[in-house]
Amino acid sequence: MRLATYEDEEEYEVLAELFEGRPVPNTAFLLLEPDGTPMTRTMRGPAMLVGSEGRGIPRWSPPSAGVDATDPAALATILESRSARFPSETPIHALPTPADLRLALNVAACDSQPLVVVTATDEKERARLRAALSELAWSEAFVGRAQYVFASAGDDLTTIAGAERGAVLVVRPGRFGQTGDVVAKLAATSSPEALVELLGEALGEWEPIGARDSRQHVRDGQRDGVGWETRVPVSDPNVPERSGHGRRERREPKDS
């Protein structure tokens, strides 16, 4: 899972508990057993996923010295060995969807990926589409290439040019994730086969969003007055206080 830090009160509390009273930083990494029991210590970087020289992971034997957690192949090897304790042939089929359109658009922009937005309002239609999109999302052709969200009545569709209710939209997020453009759409009543065709065409014609320089992105955003209000005040001690990023009180560390 990848949560959006500071965007949900309950998830912030989960992070606070995982960090055991330490300030919750912008980023977090750890491994969990299927029942949610931590397998590693929670840290702001991925090093503890593989351990580091001289330090082991609780309940696991120390990893090879010099393993680089930022190397995909090395991380994959470590994750495979960790997950070997939990063999499972049960396929994943739940459709990952964020809490709301506003956050979904921002995250899709961060990842430079298309966002499939379901604006159907009928509950039966939404359930049918969820099942169809779930199958599509986890298929070999499409897994990891798009993101999905079900818009609710309270979501502001005016931020997406070409959006309409009662449809399935493929949206190209704007640079700052606060606007978007519909690049393809279908009626909400469309068949699963039509949805496959919709996403296939959209991905086939997808214009890549080029690599970005984060400092330039921030400078341009600040110059243009683009801002983001987090749902929960930022508590990362490395982030300077600024408007809209009030600090949470520091928690007292738990007694060990």
Next chain:
Amino acid sequence: MIPLTLVLALAGSGQDAPADPFPTAPAAIQWFTTWEQARAEAARTGRPILFTSAAPQCSGVPGIW
């Protein structure tokens, strides 16, 4: 479903990989995005969880991690 490990391995390799059907929309990790959803699916499938969290804004500017 492409296993996570294969996705990660392919991300770091360029050899002997099959042709990408959508080269301008490369595959990344299909993340679960809420704690509840991920926990439920992990419990149902018996799979462990790679847990990460990141802020979708930098210095108050969205659109970048």
